[in-house]
Amino acid sequence: MSDSQQHEFIGKTVEEAVAEAAAKLNLAPEELHYEVLEQPGAFASLLGKRARIVVSTDNGDAPTFSANDSGFDPTATLGDIARAIMPEVEIKTQENEDELILEIVGDGSGVFIGRKGKTLEAIQFVLLRIAQKQGWQGKRLIVESEQYRERRQVRLQERAMSLADKALAERRIQTTEMLSAGERRIIHSTLRDRQGLTSRSLGNGELKRVQIIPEGAEQRRPPRDGGNRNERGRGGNRPRSGNRGPRRDQQPRAPRFED
Amino acid sequence: MRELIEYIAKALVDDPDNVVVNEVMGETTSVIELRVAKDDLGKVIGKNGRTARAMRTILSAASTKLRKRAVLEILE
Numbered sequence: 222m223s224d225s226q227q228h229e230f231i232g233k234t235v236e237e238a239v240a241e242a243a244a245k246l247n248l249a250p251e252e253l254h255y256e257v258l259e260q261p262g263a264f265a266s267l268l269g270k271r272a273r274i275v276v277s278t279d280n281g282d283a284p285t286f287s288a289n290d291s292g293f294d295p296t297a298t299l300g301d302i303a304r305a306i307m308p309e310v311e312i313k314t315q316e317n318e319d320e321l322i323l324e325i326v327g328d329g330s331g332v333f334i335g336r337k338g339k340t341l342e343a344i345q346f347v348l349l350r351i352a353q354k355q356g357w358q359g360k361r362l363i364v365e366s367e368q369y370r371e372r373r374q375v376r377l378q379e380r381a382m383s384l385a386d387k388a389l390a391e392r393r394i395q396t397t398e399m400l401s402a403g404e405r406r407i408i409h410s411t412l413r414d415r416q417g418l419t420s421r422s423l424g425n426g427e428l429k430r431v432q433i434i435p436e437g438a439e440q441r442r443p444p445r446d447g448g449n450r451n452e453r454g455r456g457g458n459r460p461r462s463g464n465r466g467p468r469r470d471q472q473p474r475a476p477r478f479e480d
Numbered sequence: 481m482r483e484l485i486e487y488i489a490k491a492l493v494d495d496p497d498n499v500v501v502n503e504v505m506g507e508t509t510s511v512i513e514l515r516v517a518k519d520d521l522g523k524v525i526g527k528n529g530r531t532a533r534a535m536r537t538i539l540s541a542a543s544t545k546l547r548k549r550a551v552l553e554i555l556e
Contacts, residue, residue: 298491301487302484302487302488302538305481305483305484305487305538305542306538306541306542306545307545332541332544332545333541335537335541339537340537340538340541342534342537343533343534343535343537343538343541344534344538346530346531346534347488347531347534347535347538350492350526350531350534351488351491351492354491354492354523355491426528427528427530
């Protein structure tokens with residue numbers, strides 16, 4: 222992504238940083254010209270100290286890799302956090318167009334997922350916070366474990382589609398359960414290409430519901446208690462009470478004109 | 481556990497040299513006390529306490545492995 226010919230790499234040890242650089246730049250370790258910027262001491266990895274090297278590439282070819290100039294290494298940082306929960310873990314990475322998916326491979330006990338994905342959410346949140354702080358400009362970081370997100374995504378997509386079907390069939394607004402920002406994103410992007418409806422988040426706070434609104438139903442008030450039966454009655458009564466109003470105004474005014 | 485909190489806190493604050501973490505061991509519960517520079521307090525707490533909550537969640541995941549409860553306290 223960067224056109225400069227110098228790239229910084231970080232690892233727990235200098236050897237690890239070199240190996241990382243070699244892999245990212247598609248070169249053999251012996252072919253690299255590098256300079257050590259920082260040497261970690263003992264116990265350094267837990268204190269966030271890392272080996273830092275800067276690599277110069279001879280040819281002008283800009284290597285393609287997803288790290289950026291900030292020197293933040295999401296894989297290493299996530300590994301450090303995950304190892305505090307369970308010492309024997311491995312972080313596998315996988316990239317697509319706009320995401321870098323970091324998978325924590327543990328013992329399959331779901332310890333990194335937690336109830337309703339709470340632990341996974343917390344790990345991802347902290348990792349994103351650190352990434353933000355360290356100036357990460359790369360792809361969106363996704364923390365995954367035991368296909369939890371993948372399964373959850375499939376479930377949410379199915380739910381979005383079935384609510385959309387229902388909204389269109391009944392011509393009524395459908396509302397999801399309380400969802401986190403990432404989950405709402407899945408709903409919205411699933412429905413982006415569906416004709417004849419829009420989706421909108423509803424509420425305040427971290428968790429919100431998503432409304433799925435068929436065309437023509439936008440004007441209606443969101444049913445707060447599902448009280449659809451009232452909607453005619455409510456709309457019909459108001460103008461009448463509104464019409465009564467002016468009468469009171471006219472009476473006091475009338476004497477004035479006679480004066 | 482102490483190291484975990486220290487690692488995360490140091491990575492989040494502007495002033496990592498002023499991050500101090502103590503672990504007060506009890507029989508079944510240990511209390512992890514986190515102190516940071518005044519200006520960094522918001523960074524370890526987060527909007528609506530979200531960062532603090534995330535750290536507590538990670539801490540409790542870590543403590544299930546050790547069969548010991550750990551509580552995070554952020555001290556001013």
